[in-house]
Amino acid sequence: MKLSTTTRAAALSTGLAATLALAACGAANETSGGSGAAGSAGAGAEQLSGDLVGAGASSQQAAMQAWQAGFNSQQPGVSFSYDPVGSGGGREQFIAGGTDFAGSDAALDDEELAAAQERCGGGEVFELANYVSGIAVVYNLEGVDELNLAPATVAGIFAGQITTWNDPAIAADNPGVTLPDLAVTPVHRADDSGTTTNFTDYLSQAAPEVWTSEPDGEWPLPGGEAANGTSGVISAVQAGNGAIGYADESQAGALGVAKIGVGSEFVAPSPEAAAAVVANSERVAGRGEYDFAVEVNRTTTSADEYPIVLVSYHIGCVEYDDQAKADAVKAFMGYVVSEEGQTAAADAAGSSPITADAREQAQTAIDAITVAS
């Protein structure tokens, strides 16, 4: 029985890992029905062959399926696969040389960058913020249809300092709204996720005096309600009156979505505002020419920008050993950043299409992809 329990647990966790990978960070389940099936664009392009292997962030899973469908119709000769093992695993596998590119909710850190450059034969590494998605603060509060929350209030709620809805801090953000004397149930992710990393990064930058924990993929504080995956957070918020959580903007459904304090105004999440904040953020300094890793400007004061976004990267080499590989990566990335590719992802996953400037910038990196001489 010892053994059977152990093996069963192993089988279960493998099964769960697979399920999580499918459901996690969680973009939309709606299939795009092959949206972006691009017969037109593919017509004149050179037909490639070979295979292209990627692995990484599960947040990109739904978008990646749409990209795969679109890319396949352009380049049917390239066999494409993406394994949603998670961001960390994706970076590890790429650095180890097991995959051609990585999907990751975080840019490479300095140590990883050095290792990645080594993997690319001493050449440069590209990091493109190709998947951007707003994170909405969703709530379930009977009788309150609109809710404004300043950064410090959001941090106070999720840090467990604000415990009832009629707290003066919430009331100050919402003049004229009758708030019930009801306990606040903050819901956070139980699993390690890029959504949590980005959300806690926002809290620690926008409200440093209230939120004192470091940004982390695993929720850093004890207490509160924990739920598994985006779908888990959404269903927990739906189930509990007075619950509030954070989730991919496209998944908010019928739940209330709070407007977040930006500068002196309150901004609701939208694809445009999410893409804008990424486009206007500083690049991480001291990196290569084609490394477009950004420090998202969480403390923006522009009312056109929404600072709580998930940025997910595609990471690859600027120089590949063989021609077919370089061509395949180039063609795929070119499709992903194209208007068509971004629309396909937005339809399938509810992501925010990148701005024209960001596209131009990314294109310089894609144009540079070549075979090592």
Added chain:
Amino acid sequence: MTLTSAPPTPPRPKRRVGDRIFAGSASGSGILILLVLAGVAIFLIGEAWPAITAAAADLPGGQTLTAYIGPLVFGTLIAAVIALLVATPLAVAIALYITYYAPRRLATAMGYVIDLLAAIPSVVYGFWGIAALAPALVPLYGWLAENLGFIPLFAGPASATGRTMLTIGLVLAVMILPIISAISREVFSQAPALHREAALALGATRWEMIRMAVLPYGKSGVIGGAMLGLGRALGETMAVAIVLSGSGGITFNLISSSNPSTIAANIALQFPESTGLAVNTLIASGLALFAITMAVNMLARWIVNRRADFSGAN
């Protein structure tokens, strides 16, 4: 294999080929299972070692390994204990009903249904827990927190979603119920007819007969079944990952949102995005689960052996 092929006066019994093959493959299988078990243990210890020896600051959450695994061990045990406390008496009653009270036809049908319950995948129980049971228990938790809040178990504040330690304990109880009742049923139905009839002949009522002849005989079997169920409850992953809001540390408060998670659920939730030392830490928690399961089994074996001397079986 025929008699004619045997020598007229064999100096010693001849070992036939079939015998050798069978003996060899049987003992080979026996050794293999030991090797697999040893392999799992060696893998766990080897992979957990970096986490065991690492500095606290490098581990997830920046705390010591004991501080990380402690609440998980506590959560695992308390969920399993709730499940066992709820399921065992119920399972014994079900088994007794099926074996000694229900009409024969109904008993057969119920036996099938119970066996079927055991075959339902745990993820289905998980969905049932989060979609049906948890919301249904919310008003009860509110009432408990208000009226019985002085008991530490119900100290509250009551969860608004019902995803609490008590809920998962009940879900696990339903999951292990068929295992315990199926085994108990088998054991009860084998209680010696002589003992039962003797009890009835001495004027015992049906309940007295069960108490005197059936329960003592079946005791070790029930404990064995309960331990099998406990094993399933300890290792249950999917249902716990879906239902339990595992966000807190060690607490006996069963009805709030902050509960310690369980080892198996925590591994499943954190593994997909973990790398490096975080993976080693998760494997170290798996090692702890391995040790707990082993300890539970040894304890069960000890109890069963001890009780065997007093059971009606001899």
